[in-house]
Amino acid sequence: MFYREAGQFKTSYKADQALFPILQDRVGLAVILITAFAVIPALANDFFLTSIMIPFLVFSLAAIGLNILTGFCGQLSLGTGAFMGVGAYAAYKLTSIFPDANVIVMVLLSGVFSAAIGAIFGLPSLRIKGLYLAVTTLAAQFFLEWCFIRIPWLYNYNASGAIEVPHREVFGIVATGAEATPLARYFIVLGITVLITFLMANVLRGRIGRSWMMIRDMDIAAELMGIRPLQTKLMAFAVSSYICGVAGAMMVFFWLNAAEPSSYSIRLSFQVLFMVILGGLGSLGGAFMGAAFIWILPVVLKFVPGLLGFDLAAETVEHATFMIIGALIIFFLIVEPHGFARLWQIAKQKLRVWPFPY
């Protein structure tokens, strides 16, 4: 009743091929974008922006990056954290080599380095498949982590071994460094995330995206039908790593302000993988839902005992959070192995036929 395509006639190919052909989708998207760009900045306080919204957007972008590789091209990767790290270190080096350049451009450029590294580590994917590939991406994870520690050039020979984000202004507004306001950071992160998401939504429904999905569904059949596996897979690795790299650069530049090699450890890889799988493999919307679940839930859980009047030690809460998250992950996998994206589709179907059962 509320969500129905009946009566929405398409009178041109252009309308038929639109990214969002259904009116309700367009309205819904507009509402979400208005909320993100106007309502949240107007209402939210600094804490909400810095510890929920900014990390949520950064992780969403990383999850989109991994989703392209794992969800759309079917190549399981456990090296996401390291690829994000490459982006962060590249952005750091770029801003220190070109101090006057626009920092947003530098963050977007840093993804290029991460894409190159990702493509190199994607080379084995031509011969190695499935879980074997997952383990080889661990090689990327541990090797790159080692590089972040052992190559002092990467962190400008800092004594601490960490990278610290310098003070930079974009169009007269402080964008990075300790003085940047959460609002400015939020807008930059939101802008980049929305831009890349729309770009990817279009790539994925085009020729490139379809060839990725063919490789995912059956690589030999795809090859027989004229998809070149090498180019296609490497492109998936490169695009995925580009997005992860940008997300990693945003993570340190607009959220953490400083990062050390352990920020980009295997735990980060797992976190992003969780987001992708719980959100739904092969779904851009799912990446956002997964990121929201995995990032926001622990933050909320931290405050639950306090609200209920219990006075628990911070450690106990942390341990309990781990347990609850683990249990919830298993629970959601059992209830809906295709992730939140599938739940959303089921909900849409229900809305479509409402008030009738089917």
Place this chain on the structure above:
Amino acid sequence: MLYDIFIDPFVQMYQMPDFFLQVLWEGFVAGILYALIALGFVLIFKASGVFNFAQGIMVVFAGLTLVGLNENGVPAYLALILTIGVMGVLAYGVERVVMRPLVNQPEIILLMATIGLTYFLVGFGEFVFGGEPKQMITEQLGLPTGSTAFEIGDRGLVILQHIDIAAAVIAVLMVTALAIFFNKTRIGRALRAVADDHQAALSVGISLNQIWAIVWFAAGLVALATGIMWGARSDVSFALEIVAFKALPVLILGGFTSIPGAIVGGLIIGFGEKIGELYWGGLVGGGVESWLAYIIALIFLLFRPQGLFGERIIERI
């Protein structure tokens, strides 16, 4: 530079055979421990096709339970028996709560579920026993401590820790026991049948659920043995979890379904890592141990995608 890479390490090996043998021994012991973790992976993968990421944390969990019980006043051997019981309960619980509802799902979903299990066990273990590293109760369990030094001709000494020798012996015993169990007993035959073909096994009346519970229990026992051995070498702590990742390249080398493969792979990785670190690691600033195993596995896979002893991959459309 070329001299440093290709000649110098071998000259060193020749000139200091005692050091070289010591390195080999270290590699051997590390390899045995990797192999033990990999063994737990292989058991579960063979029987259920599940890539059990939680094996590493099961090692920690088993060790923690043992030490934690002992700290609370339970005698060492009783604690050992109780821990075996806990691993049994865990195996049954995992089969009932995680595996059974997820049967027939794609492997990545099952992998994810075991990572979820990892999170749960980390939280649970820390919740119950606290997050600090603990000392393994080596002496109470009657394991040998101390060390013996051997003379190599007249060119130096090699020192062997008794606990390492015990680890090697226990590993050999365990593999033998598993081999007998798999080949000579009724349940072992059922296990192999399930490993070959789930549906065919079901149709001749083998209970998959029962088999899975048994396999997880066996993996739990392997985890306990690994936990004791590893705990005796260093502390029992969650840092072990990262070391457990090393079992993955071992698996890759050996193939996911082969028990001998796990052993051989473990030894290759153990030797390769120690020798690489001590003779070549210095050239790039050290610390290569953290990734060398993965690179070895990666290069190896390029030539043999199914591992050393893995079944040949046949792809059909």
